[in-house]
Every structure is written in structure tokens, then in C-alpha cells.
Amino acid sequence: MTFQSDQSFARQLDAADSLASYRDKFFIPKTPDGKETIYFCGNSLGLQPKSARGFVEQEMKDWERFGVDGHFHAKNPWMPYHELLTEQTARLVGAKLNEVVVMNTLTVNLHLMLVSFYRPTTRRHKIVIEWPAFPSDRYAVESHIRFHGFDPKRSLIELRPRAGETAIRTEDIEDILEGDGDEIALLLLGGINYYSGQAFDMERITRAAQAQGILVGYDLAHAAGNVMLHLHEWNVDFAVWCSYKYLNSGPGGIAGCFVHERHGGRIDLPRFAGWWGQNKHIRFQMGPIFDAIPGAEGWQVSNPPILPLAVLRASMEIFDEVGMQELRAKSERLTGYLEYLLNQHPCQRYSVITPRDPAQRGCQLSIRAPEGGKQIFDHLAAEGVVCDWREPDVIRIAPVPLYNTFSEVYRFAEILCG
Numbered sequence: 535m536t537f538q539s540d541q542s543f544a545r546q547l548d549a550a551d552s553l554a555s556y557r558d559k560f561f562i563p564k565t566p567d568g569k570e571t572i573y574f575c576g577n578s579l580g581l582q583p584k585s586a587r588g589f590v591e592q593e594m595k596d597w598e599r600f601g602v603d604g605h606f607h608a609k610n611p612w613m614p615y616h617e618l619l620t621e622q623t624a625r626l627v628g629a630k631l632n633e634v635v636v637m638n639t640l641t642v643n644l645h646l647m648l649v650s651f652y653r654p655t656t657r658r659h660k661i662v663i664e665w666p667a668f669p670s671d672r673y674a675v676e677s678h679i680r681f682h683g684f685d686p687k688r689s690l691i692e693l694r695p696r697a698g699e700t701a702i703r704t705e706d707i708e709d710i711l712e713g714d715g716d717e718i719a720l721l722l723l724g725g726i727n728y729y730s731g732q733a734f735d736m737e738r739i740t741r742a743a744q745a746q747g748i749l750v751g752y753d754l755a756h757a758a759g760n761v762m763l764h765l766h767e768w769n770v771d772f773a774v775w776c777s778y779k780y781l782n783s784g785p786g787g788i789a790g791c792f793v794h795e796r797h798g799g800r801i802d803l804p805r806f807a808g809w810w811g812q813n814k815h816i817r818f819q820m821g822p823i824f825d826a827i828p829g830a831e832g833w834q835v836s837n838p839p840i841l842p843l844a845v846l847r848a849s850m851e852i853f854d855e856v857g858m859q860e861l862r863a864k865s866e867r868l869t870g871y872l873e874y875l876l877n878q879h880p881c882q883r884y885s886v887i888t889p890r891d892p893a894q895r896g897c898q899l900s901i902r903a904p905e906g907g908k909q910i911f912d913h914l915a916a917e918g919v920v921c922d923w924r925e926p927d928v929i930r931i932a933p934v935p936l937y938n939t940f941s942e943v944y945r946f947a948e949i950l951c952g
């Protein structure tokens with residue numbers, strides 16, 4: 535798509551945007567003087583769907599009315615409540631129904647997956663992650679390495695961009711997987727790196743790793759609801775994601791988990807069990823023997839919190855109506871437009887570190903400003919832009935296709951470059 539740099543072009547793009555009406559389904563935060571902010575922070579906390587309150591109120595009413603019997607007699611009985619999200623979640627990440635479950639929070643799910651899928655031996659004990667990995671992922675991985683009696687200094691490999699580059703090259707990842715292949719137990723990557731905004735070629739990387747006998751997991755915190763995912767087809771071993779970023783489930787919302795169906799029935803895998811993973815037919819016999827539900831649901835531990843699930847349903851209903859394909863098409867235009875406008879105003883004060891190739895990024899652009907970055911960020915905030923600052927020198931900007939507009943992108947570029 536070719537862009538133009540005048541404001542009327544932004545209005546034209548908004549007028550032609552078939553998803554424009556979805557903005558009205560969300561509450562847009564306001565500045566202290568009552569104007570709508572330019573909210574480019576949906577990569578950190580997505581906005582509240584206006585329909586969410588109704589979903590929560592339904593459960594509050596049913597709890598008021600039924601007490602414990604709500605497990606069976608609520609409008610949407612709580613016993614199988616999490617199953618209401620299964621189909622939508624499977625479509626969102628490109629999975630089969632028995633490969634996904636919503637449960638817990640992201641890092642908790644990561645720990646549960648590491649218990650099952652990081653099985654180091656003296657020969658094969660290494661985990662490969664990207665640099666910079668999200669701190670929580672790094673802490674989790676290091677703790678498992680130590681838990682098994684290994685030393686992260688020897689057992690943790692971090693993939694880095696080449697000197698002078700900001701993205702990690704796929705061929706460099708392949709080289710490491712081949713070179714160290716028989717010592718690597720697990721590859722764990724953010725599908726999209728939270729810092730640089732780089733989207734990895736998950737299909738190709740998965741293939742390269744598995745050719746070496748390496749298990750592959752993805753943290754999709756920044757990818758779920760942002761880019762197209764085909765976890766089943768890509769043959770990914772497991773994946774985890776949170777839902778409060780692009781998926782708008784509210785602060786601390788309930789997370790997702792994918793386990794490929796070829797692992798779903800494996801009773802040889804160790805796992806940390808709980809009663810909600812117990813075969814549904816016998817769960818309430820309360821017997822002593824654990825018999826896991828086949829598929830991702832078998833990794834559930836506790837009965838899930840209904841109120842956060844209710845909020846997630848509100849958001850997932852919207853995602854399902856729009857479809858990831860449409861959403862992604864708009865996202866590429868919106869972020870492409872932002873990139874175009876930033877390039878129109880070549881500025882010495884910052885550079886974009888996110889890859890230029892749309893296939894290698896989602897909606898986020900990360901701007902590096904080594905000098906005066908914090909002042910730029912403060913200026914943006916003062917002008918009503920909500921984005922975030924990541925030490926030491928990066929501003930992350932995420933125009934979200936569900937609720938952001940081309941005119942907001944235009945205005946943002948004016949403020950940033952003005």
C-alpha cells in the first residue's frame with residue numbers, strides 16, 4: 535500500500551476502514567482534561583470492552599441467586615465454564631480443540647509446561663531463549679535449570695542480534711540449533727519479542743529445532759491476538775500466553791496454554807497435577823488416583839476463577855466476530871502507516887529498531903532514543919499519548935487494529951516529530 539503524508543489521507547483511511555466501528559466497543563481512557571488519549575499501549579494492557587461488565591454481572595447475579603448451585607444451574611454453569619472459551623481460543627492460535635485451555639496466569643503456565651517438557655539429561659540439558667527475554671521467562675527458565683541441578687551459566691543459551699543489528703536472524707538461530715543441537719533440550723522464544731517487537735519465523739524455527747530433537751515452546755504474550763498463528767500446523771510442542779495485552783481481558787486476566795495433541799495423551803510425561811486436570815467423568819468421585827483429561831485440559835490444576843473468564847469471553851466474542859485475518863490486514867496497514875510517517879520526518883533523535891518487514895513484526899514499533907529518550911516519552915505523555923518506556927532507551931508504540939485509528943497515528947507522528 536502506498537501512503538500519503540497529509541492529514542486528509544489519514545481521514546480517508548479511517549473512512550475506508552471496515553473495522554472502524556469496533557473502536558466504539560471499547561472504553562477509551564481520557565486525559566485529565568477529558569479528551570480521549572491516544573492509547574498505543576494495548577501491548578501492555580488492552581482496553582476494556584464495553585460488553586465486559588454485562589458478562590461479569592451475569593455471574594455475580596447467578597452467584598447471588600444460586601450460591602453453590604451455580605456450578606450447575608447458572609445461566610452458564612461454572613463447572614464447564616472454561617469450555618465456553620475453547621473454540622474461540624483454538625481459532626485464535628490455530629489449534630485443535632483438545633490442544634488449548636485457558637487457565638492460571640502466563641508464568642504459572644510456563645512453569646507447568648517446563649515441568650513436563652524440560653527433561654534435561656547430562657548430555658542434553660541446555661535451554662535456548664532470546665535476548666532480551668521477558669524477565670519473568672528468564673527467571674522461570676533459570677529456576678528450572680537449577681531445580682534439575684544444572685547451572686544456568688552452562689545450560690542457558692541466549693540468542694542475540696549481530697553487532698550493529700537489532701533483530702535476531704533466523705539463520706543465526708538455525709546455526710546455533712545445529713551446532714549445539716545434541717546438547718539442547720528446549721527452545722523457548724517469545725513469538726514476538728516484547729522489547730524489539732520482532733516476530734520470529736515460528737514455523738521455520740520449529741522445524742529446525744525439531745530436526746535436532748529439540749522441544750519447542752513459545753511465549754505468545756505479544757503474539758496472541760496480534761498476528762496469525764498456526765500452532766498445530768507448525769507442530770509446536772507447547773505455548774503459553776497471557777490475555778490482558780492484545781486480548782483485553784483486564785489486569786491479571788486468565789492466561790492460555792497450548793499442548794500439541796501428540797503430547798496430550800502422554801502419561802509418561804511428568805506433570806504437576808491438580809483435581810481440575812482429572813478426568814471429568816470421575817473427578818467428583820474424589821478418588822485417590824489421578825487420571826488426566828486427555829489434551830491440554832489435563833494440565834489444569836485448580837478450578838478456574840469465573841469472573842476473569844467472564845471478562846475474557848466478552849473480548850473473545852469480539853475477536854471471533856472480526857477474525858484474525860481481517861484484524862491482521864488492518865494491523866499491517868496501521869503499523870505500515872506509522873512507519874511511513876516516521877520515515878517522512880527523518881529525525882536524529884531516534885530510530886526504529888523493529889524489523890521493517892511486516893512478516894517480522896506485529897503491530898508494535900519500538901523506537902530507540904539513546905539521547906533524551908525520556909524527555910521524548912514525557913512529551914508524548916503530556917500530549918495525551920499512552921505508550922511505554924522500557925529501560926534503557928526504548929519507547930514502545932502499539933497501534934492496535936481493534937480500537938486505534940489512522941488519524942491517531944497521524945496525530946502521534948505530529949506530536950513525536952513536531
Ligand SMILES: *Cc1c(COP(=O)(O)O)cnc(C)c1O
Nearest residue numbers: 639640641668670728753755776
Ligand atoms: C507480559 C509478559 C509476561 C507476564 O507474565 P505474567 O505471568 O502474566 O505476569 C511474561 N512473558 C512475556 C513475554 C510477556 O510479554
